[in-house]
Amino acid sequence: xxxxxxxxxxxxxxxxxxxxxxxxxxxxxxxxxxxxxxxxxxxxxxxxxxxxxxxxxxxxxxxxxxxxxxxxxxxxxxxxxxxxxxxxxxxxxxxxxxxxxxxxxxxxxxxxxxxxxxxxxxxxxxxxxxxxxxxxxxxxxxxxxxxxxxxxxxxxxxxxxxxxxxxxxxxxxxxxxxxxxxxxxxxxxxxxxxxxxxxxxxxxxxxxxxxxxxxxxxxxxxxxxxxxxxxxxxxxxxxxxxxxxxxxxxxxxxxxxxxxxxxxxxxxxxxxxxxxxxxxxxxxxxxxxxxxxxxxxxxxxxxxxxxxxxxxxxxxxxxxxxxxxxxxxxxxxxxxxxxxxxxxxxxxxxxxxxxxxxxxxxxxxxxxxxxxxxxxxxxxxxxxxxxxxxxxxxxxxxxxxxxxxxxxxxxxxxxxxxxxxxxxxxxxxxxxxxxxxxxxxxxxxxxxxxxxxxxxxxxxxxxxxxxxxxxxxxxxxxxxxxxxxxxxxxxxxxxxxxxxxxxxxxxxxxxxxxxxxxxxxxxxxxxxxxxxxxxxxxxxxxxxxxxxxxxxxxxxxxxxxxxxxxxxxxxxxxxxxxxxxxxxxxxxxxxxxxxxxxxxxxxxxxxxxxxxxxxxxxxxxxxxxxxxxxxxxxxxxxxxxxxxxxxxxxxxxxxxxxxxxxxxxxxxxxx
Amino acid sequence: xxxxxxxxxxxxxxxxxxxxxxxxxxxxxxxxxxxxxxxxxxxxxxxxxxxxxxxxxxxxxxxxxxxxxxxxxxxxxxxxxxxxxxxxxxxxxxxxxxxxxxxxxxxxxxxxxxxxxxxxxxxxxxxxxxxxxxxxxxxx
Numbered sequence: 001x002x003x004x005x006x007x008x009x010x011x012x013x014x015x016x017x018x019x020x021x022x023x024x025x026x027x028x029x030x031x032x033x034x035x036x037x038x039x040x041x042x043x044x045x046x047x048x049x050x051x052x053x054x055x056x057x058x059x060x061x062x063x064x065x066x067x068x069x070x071x072x073x074x075x076x077x078x079x080x081x082x083x084x085x086x087x088x089x090x091x092x093x094x095x096x097x098x099x100x101x102x103x104x105x106x107x108x109x110x111x112x113x114x115x116x117x118x119x120x121x122x123x124x125x126x127x128x129x130x131x132x133x134x135x136x137x138x139x140x141x142x143x144x145x146x147x148x149x150x151x152x153x154x155x156x157x158x159x160x161x162x163x164x165x166x167x168x169x170x171x172x173x174x175x176x177x178x179x180x181x182x183x184x185x186x187x188x189x190x191x192x193x194x195x196x197x198x199x200x201x202x203x204x205x206x207x208x209x210x211x212x213x214x215x216x217x218x219x220x221x222x223x224x225x226x227x228x229x230x231x232x233x234x235x236x237x238x239x240x241x242x243x244x245x246x247x248x249x250x251x252x253x254x255x256x257x258x259x260x261x262x263x264x265x266x267x268x269x270x271x272x273x274x275x276x277x278x279x280x281x282x283x284x285x286x287x288x289x290x291x292x293x294x295x296x297x298x299x300x301x302x303x304x305x306x307x308x309x310x311x312x313x314x315x316x317x318x319x320x321x322x323x324x325x326x327x328x329x330x331x332x333x334x335x336x337x338x339x340x341x342x343x344x345x346x347x348x349x350x351x352x353x354x355x356x357x358x359x360x361x362x363x364x365x366x367x368x369x370x371x372x373x374x375x376x377x378x379x380x381x382x383x384x385x386x387x388x389x390x391x392x393x394x395x396x397x398x399x400x401x402x403x404x405x406x407x408x409x410x411x412x413x414x415x416x417x418x419x420x421x422x423x424x425x426x427x428x429x430x431x432x433x434x435x436x437x438x439x440x441x442x443x444x445x446x447x448x449x450x451x452x453x454x455x456x457x458x459x460x461x462x463x464x465x466x467x468x469x470x471x472x473x474x475x476x477x478x479x480x481x482x483x484x485x486x487x488x489x490x491x492x493x494x495x496x497x498x499x500x501x502x503x504x505x506x507x508x509x510x511x512x513x514x515x516x517x518x519x520x521x522x523x524x525x526x527x528x529x530x531x532x533x534x535x536x537x538x539x540x541x542x543x544x545x546x547x548x549x550x551x552x553x554x555x556x557x558x559x560x561x562x563x564x565x566x567x568x569x570x571x572x573x574x575x576x577x578x579x580x581x582x583x584x585x586x587x588x589x590x591x592x593x594x595x596x597x598x599x600x601x602x603x604x605x606x607x608x609x610x611x612x613x614x615x616x617x618x619x620x621x622x623x624x625x626x627x628x629x630x631x632x633x634x635x636x637x638x639x640x641x642x643x644x645x646x647x648x649x650x651x652x653x654x655x656x657x658x659x660x661x662x663x664x665x666x667x668x669x670x671x
Numbered sequence: 672x673x674x675x676x677x678x679x680x681x682x683x684x685x686x687x688x689x690x691x692x693x694x695x696x697x698x699x700x701x702x703x704x705x706x707x708x709x710x711x712x713x714x715x716x717x718x719x720x721x722x723x724x725x726x727x728x729x730x731x732x733x734x735x736x737x738x739x740x741x742x743x744x745x746x747x748x749x750x751x752x753x754x755x756x757x758x759x760x761x762x763x764x765x766x767x768x769x770x771x772x773x774x775x776x777x778x779x780x781x782x783x784x785x786x787x788x789x790x791x792x793x794x795x796x797x798x799x800x801x802x803x804x805x806x807x808x809x810x811x
Contacts, residue, residue, distance in 0.1 A: 422765075430762050433785045434686045440787035441693060462786075469785055 027126040083110035083122040105133035154256040176256045196222035232261035291383040313358030329355035365390040421479035436465045474600035493520035500534040513550035529608045536601040541569035567628040574620040675703040679725035681713045694794035710737030732761040747776040
């Protein structure tokens with residue numbers, strides 16, 4: 001068949017066109033510039049009839065205002081107008097539900113028809129795209145839902161084309177990477193740039209391994225964001241293969257698990273810390289020398305530390321589960337029970353002490369520090385072995401007691417001794433007085449009858465009795481010094497020396513003695529004793545003189561602890577052999593014809609100096625005068641606790657800023 | 672005849688009794704010295720109904736049975752006796768004895784001198800003062 005023949009026949013051409021346009025489902029029509037129908041195919045006429053019930057004919061106005069809503073018609077008018085302006089375009093048009101017809105979408109092609117360069121009509125072709133539209137809408141909705149779900153789950157998705165390694169990321173994946181779409185290279189290497197260098201090898205291996213596997217794959221790794229911060233992600237993917245089983249595509253998810261990882265890390269760190277603390281506690285508990293015990297509400301050992309073996313004599317496993325009272329020494333059980341009850345009221349009860357029977361049967365003294373935890377109903381106790389202390393305490397108490405008894409005895413014997421010396425010297429005087437008095441009475445009454453020898457004998461007897469009396473008086477004096485309880489006050493020694501001069505006035509005048517004395521300090525002491533001390537030393541210095549006029553010098557020096565005085569004379573001096581002996585009671589160096597005295601003076605001096613916390617000694621040699629040194633302590637020994645106290649008043653005096661009021665301060669010195 | 676002055680000597684030491692009598696011997700004519708050698712008898716004598724009140728009591732402290740302190744205390748607390756001067760004559764020079772005596776209204780406290788001349792002088796002084804001065808004033 002020849003086409004040219006067919007086309008030469010105008011009738012057959014028309015029939016041909018009509019067959020063409022009526023053979024399709026699409027609506028085809030043309031419209032004039034006043035919106036009247038020019039030509040249409042059957043599908044168009046059929047469609048209009050369905051909506052309107054009218055069989056439309058060429059020349060009918062297509063803007064059917066009484067049938068279609070205005071909005072709908074307006075979009076048609078707009079489209080026609082645009083087409084008449086010379087546009088050739090496609091337009092998707094929504095048709096609402098009209099005349100019980102369902103809503104629909106159509107796609108319409110508008111094409112102007114020209115004649116002599118002028119648009120005389122518009123040719124339109126409309127196709128129903130409702131189904132496609134709905135599918136699109138569903139897709140959009142499901143994508144939006146997916147994106148939302150991804151955001152909620154912080155779960156992004158990705159797809160890698162394994163032929164060219166291009167990558168598609170979902171919005172959530174971008175959000176996880178905190179990356180703008182434009183800044184991503186959209187390739188696998190582009191993704192790898194974000195992987196933490198330490199995890200890179202791991203990621204590469206996992207990805208490479210997955211290519212040969214049919215299973216699902218997963219990996220957790222870190223990524224470094226462009227701002228430098230680090231995130232943890234969980235990637236899961238599977239590989240698609242083509243017919244030749246060649247991997248072509250990887251599709252997967254990417255979840256931000258930073259929070260979980262951090263939480264895990266924190267948990268791990270805190271559990272490590274907890275474990276460390278527990279370990280430390282255990283170490284501390286087990287290295288404690290005291291046994292640490294946890295005892296339940298019924299009194300059973302729940303936990304004990306390593307020291308329990310040393311303290312109680314039992315191993316931990318021998319104690320745990322046993323009743324604590326079973327180990328308490330029976331005599332102490334009652335008070336232990338009382339104490340335990342008090343602990344369980346919440347009272348803090350330190351220093352409770354009781355005794356336990358150790359495994360070897362020995363007793364151990366335990367000092368407890370216990371507390372009660374009302375929540376877990378446990379008693380927590382620290383048990384300290386104080387056996388040695390208790391023994392030491394007992395020894396100490398014993399020692400104290402024996403010292404007390406001894407000092408009592410000593411005190412008693414001291415008192416007895418003093419009483420003895422006193423009574424003896426008194427009672428000794430009685431018969432002496434009788435001897436003397438009756439010898440004298442004998443002499444007086446029988447003067448005429450006695451011859452010269454008898455007189456002489458009587459004189460000897462009286463003289464002997466007198467000397468004995470002096471000795472007894474001296475002894476009495478000596479014992480009185482040591483037995484006298486004296487108050488110590490601040491004494492101005494310059495005044496004491498003045499008084500000494502007065503007492504010794506006759507001796508000084510008689511011997512023309514010169515006494516040179518500087519201003520002496522104030523000391524803490526007993527005035528009458530100090531007066532006697534100076535009196536004895538000065539009178540000795542005068543008494544033991546040679547033919548020259550006695551010259552006596554009294555000087556002093558001081559240290560922070562004591563005063564040191566020196567009484568220096570130009571007398572007969574003392575041989576070095578006797579320097580110690582002279583301070584012994586009744587020790588005499590000289591015949592009483594030359595120098596009278598009983599030998600008590602220096603013994604008394606020594607005693608007085610000792611009572612003032614000092615010492616006395618002499619530097620001398622025969623014929624060269626003597627230097628008697630003595631010291632007086634600046635401190636007093638407390639009678640209460642034996643501690644040394646600076647004499648009140650002297651502290652001020654020592655800084656040369658003496659206050660008279662201090663002199664009134666009296667220290668009561670007990671004996 | 673003038674009434675004799677009555678001295679009560681409470682003293683256990685015979686030697687002292689002898690010496691005291693010796694000391695008063697020059698005035699023996701006007702003195703009557705009664706001697707009791709222990710405190711118990713002294714109290715009995717002083718308490719008896721037919722007692723002759725002494726003009727002066729010389730009292731030792733350390734006496735057998737009842738001592739001089741008790742005797743002093745009794746005398747100075749008895750309305751009929753307390754005006755009698757009591758001179759403590761003793762060997763004790765203990766401070767507590769001196770204090771006790773004066774606290775219990777002893778009129779004088781004398782420590783017996785150790786040699787005869789002093790002893791005699793002291794007792795003469797006692798006699799002069801307590802018997803010549805004080806008694807005279809009491810009687811007037």
